[in-house]
Amino acid sequence: MRYLDEFNDPALARRVLDEIHRITTRPWAVMEVCGGQTHSIIRHGIDQLLPDGIELLHGPGCPVCVTPLATIDRALAIAALPGVIFCSFGDMLRVPGSTHDLFSVKSRGGDVRIVYSPLDAVRLAAQHPDREVVFFAVGFETTAPANALAVDQARRQGLTNFSLIVSHVLVPPAMEAILSSPRCRVQGFLAAGHVCAVMGLDDYHPLAARHQVPVVVTGFEPLDLLDGIRRVVAQLEQGNAEVENAYQRVVTPHGNPAARALLDAVFEPCTRDWRGIGPIPLSGWRLRSEYHSFDAETRFDVGHINAVESPLCHSGEVLQGLITPPECPAFGRECTPRTPLGATMVSDEGACAAYHAHRRITVGNA
Amino acid sequence: MPDPADWSCPTPIGTRGEVVMGHGGGGRLTAELVAEVFQPALANDTLDRMADAAVVMAGGARLAMTTDAFVVRPLFFPGGDIGTLAVHGTINDLACAGATPLYLTAAFVIEEGMSMRDLARIAASMGAAARAAGVTVVAGDTKVVDRGRGDGVYITTAGVGLVRPDANVGPERAQVGDAVIVSGPIGQHGVAVMSVREGIEFGTPVVSDTAAVHQLVAALFDAGIDTHVLRDPTRGGVAGTLNEIADASGIGIVVDEPSVPVPDAVRSACALLGLDPYQVANEGRVIAFVSGADADRAVQVLRSTTGGAGATIIGRVVGDHAGMVVGRTAIGGTRIIDMPLGELLPRIC
Numbered sequence: 001m002r003y004l005d006e007f008n009d010p011a012l013a014r015r016v017l018d019e020i021h022r023i024t025t026r027p028w029a030v031m032e033v034c035g036g037q038t039h040s041i042i043r044h045g046i047d048q049l050l051p052d053g054i055e056l057l058h059g060p061g062c063p064v065c066v067t068p069l070a071t072i073d074r075a076l077a078i079a080a081l082p083g084v085i086f087c088s089f090g091d092m093l094r095v096p097g098s099t100h101d102l103f104s105v106k107s108r109g110g111d112v113r114i115v116y117s118p119l120d121a122v123r124l125a126a127q128h129p130d131r132e133v134v135f136f137a138v139g140f141e142t143t144a145p146a147n148a149l150a151v152d153q154a155r156r157q158g159l160t161n162f163s164l165i166v167s168h169v170l171v172p173p174a175m176e177a178i179l180s181s182p183r184c185r186v187q188g189f190l191a192a193g194h195v196c197a198v199m200g201l202d203d204y205h206p207l208a209a210r211h212q213v214p215v216v217v218t219g220f221e222p223l224d225l226l227d228g229i230r231r232v233v234a235q236l237e238q239g240n241a242e243v244e245n246a247y248q249r250v251v252t253p254h255g256n257p258a259a260r261a262l263l264d265a266v267f268e269p270c271t272r273d274w275r276g277i278g279p280i281p282l283s284g285w286r287l288r289s290e291y292h293s294f295d296a297e298t299r300f301d302v303g304h305i306n307a308v309e310s311p312l313c314h315s316g317e318v319l320q321g322l323i324t325p326p327e328c329p330a331f332g333r334e335c336t337p338r339t340p341l342g343a344t345m346v347s348d349e350g351a352c353a354a355y356h357a358h359r360r361i362t363v364g365n366a
Numbered sequence: 367m368p369d370p371a372d373w374s375c376p377t378p379i380g381t382r383g384e385v386v387m388g389h390g391g392g393g394r395l396t397a398e399l400v401a402e403v404f405q406p407a408l409a410n411d412t413l414d415r416m417a418d419a420a421v422v423m424a425g426g427a428r429l430a431m432t433t434d435a436f437v438v439r440p441l442f443f444p445g446g447d448i449g450t451l452a453v454h455g456t457i458n459d460l461a462c463a464g465a466t467p468l469y470l471t472a473a474f475v476i477e478e479g480m481s482m483r484d485l486a487r488i489a490a491s492m493g494a495a496a497r498a499a500g501v502t503v504v505a506g507d508t509k510v511v512d513r514g515r516g517d518g519v520y521i522t523t524a525g526v527g528l529v530r531p532d533a534n535v536g537p538e539r540a541q542v543g544d545a546v547i548v549s550g551p552i553g554q555h556g557v558a559v560m561s562v563r564e565g566i567e568f569g570t571p572v573v574s575d576t577a578a579v580h581q582l583v584a585a586l587f588d589a590g591i592d593t594h595v596l597r598d599p600t601r602g603g604v605a606g607t608l609n610e611i612a613d614a615s616g617i618g619i620v621v622d623e624p625s626v627p628v629p630d631a632v633r634s635a636c637a638l639l640g641l642d643p644y645q646v647a648n649e650g651r652v653i654a655f656v657s658g659a660d661a662d663r664a665v666q667v668l669r670s671t672t673g674g675a676g677a678t679i680i681g682r683v684v685g686d687h688a689g690m691v692v693g694r695t696a697i698g699g700t701r702i703i704d705m706p707l708g709e710l711l712p713r714i715c
Contacts, residue, residue, distance in 0.1 A: 010624075013697040045699015091640075094388075094707075103386040116564060116639070222697050337707050338394055358701035 007221030008044075016226040017049050020233055027053035028236050029185045030229065031178070031321050033171055034140075034192035035062030035350060036220050042354040044222045046229075054233065057185065057321030058351035060174050060274065061192055063139040064091050065319060065343040065350045068273040069307040071167045072097045075136050077302035078165065079105045079112055084300075085128060087121040088136040090114045095343045098308045118150035118164070125154065125162035134296045137164040142194045144168050144285060145259040148266035151287070151294050163296035166286055169272055171195050172203040173283035178320055179211040186321055188214045188232040190225065193247035198263075200255030204243045212241040219247040266291055275343060276309075276316025315342035318351050325355040332356060390437075392601025392647075393706035397610075416614070417536065418597070419463035421529055428529035430465035432456060436521040441484065444558045445574030446649075448521055449492035454578050454649055455600065456525035457499050461580035462596040462652065464533025464587070470496065471524045473507040477516035485519060499578040501525075532587050537614035539594040544683040545661030546619060547654045549582055549668055550575065550676035552604055553632035556646030561635065570631040577650030582674045586654060589667045595655035598648070602706050605644035607653055608681075608691045609705040619691045621681035621703060645706040655683065 032038055038058045041047055047056050060066055076097045079086035086102070093102040093114065106112040111131075115121050118135050125133035137147040147164060154162040171192060178184055191204060196217045208215045214235035218228030228246045235242060245251050263285070272284030287295050313335065314328040325331050325344070335341040337353055344350035388395040405414070412420045419432035436452045446454075452472060460467040472492065476485065496503050558574040561567065579598060586593050595615075599607040604626070612619050628636075628643045636643045650673060656664045661679055668677035691703040 008696050010696050010698065017697075043701060044695045044697055045701050046697070048699050049697065103388060104384070107384045107386045116566065222695075226697075338398075357704040 007219070007223040009223065013222055013226055016223065016230055020054070020226070020230050021051050023230075023237055024051040024053060024233055025237060027055065028187050028233060029055045029057055029321075030188045030190060030232050031057040031059045031186040032190040032218075032225070033059040033061045033175065034195070035065065036194070037190055037192065037218065037225060038062070038351050039354050040220045040222065041225060042358045045358075046222060046225055050229065054229070056229075058318065058324070058354075059189075059321060060178070060277065060319040061140060061171060061195075062319075062344065062350050063143070063169065064095055064346060065315065066169055066274040066277065067092075067095070067138050067167050067343065068275045069098060069309055070273070070305050071165065073305045073307050074297060074302055075165050076100065076102065076105055077305065078134055078296055078300045080108070080110045081132075081300060081302075083130075083132055085111045085113060085124055085131050085133045086136070087113050087115045087118075087124065087133060089116075089138075091346065092136055092138060094340070095346045096340055098306070118147050119153065122150050122154050122157070122159065122162055125159045126157060129161060131161060132299075133162050134300075135162075135164045136167075138167045140169055140171055140192070140195055141198045141263075142192075144263055144267065145198055145256070148259075148262045151266050151291055152262065154294060155291070160293070163294050163299050164287070165296045166267075167272070168267065168285040169274065170269075170283050170285065172207060173280050174274065174277075175207055177277070177280045177283070179207070179213065181320065183320075183322055186213065188236050189216070190228045190232065191215050191217045193217055193219045193224070193251055196245075196247070196251045196255065198255050198259050200260075201243050201245060201251070201253050202255075208241050208243050214241050214244070216244045217247050217251055219250065274319070276313070276319050278316075310341040313342035315344040315352065318344055325352040328352070388707065391706065392606055393645075395707060396601075397705075415536070417463060418459040419465065419525070419527075421463055421465075428531075430460045430463035430527045430529050431525070432459040432463075433522065433524045434459060436523070437517065438559060439517050440559070440562050441488065441518050443562045443574055444571055445554075446576040447488055447491050448519065449488035449490075450495045450576050451649055452521040452523050453492050453495035453499065453501070453503075454576050455598075456523040457501060457578040457580055458598040458600075458649075458652070460525050460527035461578070461583040462535070462598050463527070463529060464535045464583070464593075464596065465527030465529045466584070467499065467501045467525060467527040467578075467580050469504045469526045470501055471505040471507075472503055473522045474509070475516055475520040475522070476508060476510045477518050478510055478513040480518050488519065495578070499580065530584075530587055532590075533593075535593060535596045537595055537597075537611045540611055540615040540617050540655050540683050541594060541657070542617060542683050542685045543658040544594055544655040545658050545664070545679050546608070546621070546681040546683070547656060547661070547664055547668065547677060548599075548604065548627065548680050549579065549652045549654070549674050550650070551627040551629045551632070552599070552648055552651060553628055553636065553643040553646040555649040556603070557632050557635045559647075560639070566635075566639075572629070572631045572635065575648055575650035577673050579650060579652040579673065582652055582668055582671050583654075585667050585671045585674070586656070586664060589663065591660045591664045591667060592657040593654055593664075594657065595653075597653045599651055599653055600647050600649060603643070603645040603647055604653065604680075605642065605691070605703050606706055608703065611655070612689050612691050616688050618684045618687040618689070619681055620684050621691060621693045622679075623693045624696045625678060626680045627676050627678055642706075644703060658682070
């Protein structure tokens with residue numbers, strides 16, 4: 001099975017959609033946590049096919065979007081230092097800092113490289129002992145194991161010219177913060193399958209019980225998402241609030257024990273600022289003290305960073321599901337993928353970019 | 367929300383003081399570069415049509431003329447090299463103007479230290495590609511630059527062809543009811559190059575589609591197909607090309623997504639890298655807008671040609687949503703298929 005067509009089958013999708021329509025008796029607001037889910041929902045037009053009352057709220061799970069501006073500004077400053085090879089995943093390059101982005105650093109002579117894995121950055125460090133190789137380690141629980149592995153390998157290889165800017169964030173504390181807000185509208189969650197593939201479901205049971213919200217773990221193909229929505233709606237209609245795993249081909253109850261052990265060895269929980277949202281207690285990971293020599297932010301002194309957010313950007317409210325992208329006054333006007341004010345307009349997974357790319361108009365009977 | 371009186375004009379990060387790589391991506395940034403820098407300085411009626419090849423009158427003949435630069439890295443990739451690409455790319459620009467390609471020129475900017483053997487191999491494959499396509503390389507130039515100031519070799523070509531008397535194509539001729547046809551599977555060239563460049567291997571190796579399409583185009587005209595628009599979906603891919611046509615003609619385009627031929631290997635690679643196959647470059651495909659009445663026949667004609675076996679109808683021109691390309695997804699939803707912005711950026715996860 002290659003999973004290319006099986007979870008994109010129109011006839012099956014129709015059946016699940018019919019079932020959702022059949023069981024829905026009143027309006028429900030469901031949040032998909034992850035930007036990958038948002039992208040897929042908009043990309044396949046799933047939201048348009050649901051009953052009118054089912055509202056999908058787009059969650060904060062886009063790593064590019066929630067990385068604090070100050071961290072991006074610091075990364076830009078480090079990337080511009082002579083002697084540094086700055087490695088990043090592709091979609092961080094266009095994220096605007098206060099005044100510019102990594103593409104601009106590159107065009108002014110900075111050595112900025114797109115890599116597909118942090119292990120590529122470790123390899124670069126081994127190949128260029130005379131250069132400092134810095135990897136921009138952003139992401140949720142999904143990308144963290146590879147970053148932990150990179151640190152572990154760099155240490156085993158005795159590399160002293162490799163470091164990371166760590167800006168890891170965690171899903172359950174963000175869900176907790178959203179549910180604790182007095183303005184919270186979320187009644188059920190579609191939890192992110194790849195995050196749970198690493199971490200398992202353990203953290204979600206207390207969350208579901210405490211806030212009485214159903215949590216269904218989904219994959220990213222259309223049928224994964226439709227089946228997840230069906231299960232959340234079924235629980236809501238029946239007054240249940242349980243954790244369900246609708247992505248059993250990938251997710252096991254306790255996640256990946258090897259990855260979790262490595263994460264625990266390399267990282268420790270810390271409070272993190274979320275761009276547009278603010279600080280959330282114990283919502284991130286930082287390097288443990290034994291690995292401090294791999295921390296780029298202590299290795300390079302780039303002075304005081306004065307990050308200035310655009311006052312027009314409402315990405316924080318978008319990330320909490322309080323408004324949809326088109327409800328932001330700057331959407332499609334001052335803020336476009338060409339001239340992004342916030343990171344949500346940059347990454348393919350950002351809700352604003354997804355809306356701008358695929359949903360600028362309400363398409364009629366095209 | 368802050369008091370509107372306190373609002374400041376947001377920093378226009380988009381308006382850059384320097385060129386970034388995205389300006390070369392064939393998307394919105396490229397269009398802006400041309401519109402803001404080159405068009406004002408060089409404007410004339412022919413250039414302003416912004417076609418891949420210009421059609422000019424000379425001595426009573428309708429000539430198509432084009433120029434193209436090739437900076438591909440790596441120089442050799444599965445299915446071809448920079449030399450085959452240079453010949454095919456130039457021929458295809460002429461073919462999409464409705465011309466029979468005749469003569470090419472080529473200038474080589476060579477980096478000091480370039481392997482003589484590799485250079486000879488590239489020259490040989492250019493010769494072979496030109497002979498196979500029935501065109502002649504009639505002039506050339508060579509320059510050498512310091513080591514570190516080039517990626518081995520850059521090639522710039524020019525091409526001249528004779529526009530067929532029965533050809534009248536251009537984006538402005540797209541009409542409501544036209545069928546949109548692509549001549550074969552998409553996304554292969556971009557994925558092939560990326561897989562070698564980034565050292566990523568897939569279960570099935572993806573081979574570039576690089577090929578000359580002039581015989582496919584000739585077959586359409588020979589069969590009397592009412593052909594309105596011809597384009598080769600190179601940089602920016604099918605998404606970029608369809609958006610340019612929709613934009614230039616003020617029509618809407620609906621793409622039936624399940625009909626778009628995306629090979630499994632391309633689909634897997636793009637899913638893995640977070641890329642959209644519609645935005646990935648092709649080098650041996652042509653997109654044809656033909657009158658709805660001729661659509662099925664056009665597909666048959668293309669399928670009978672070498673390189674056209676995978677021809678298929680992927681969409682149609684509609685009167686709604688002018689200037690916009692809309693996809694109908696497999697499960698029945700709709701979405702906008704947007705113009706790529708600049709460089710394709712692999713996603714984090």
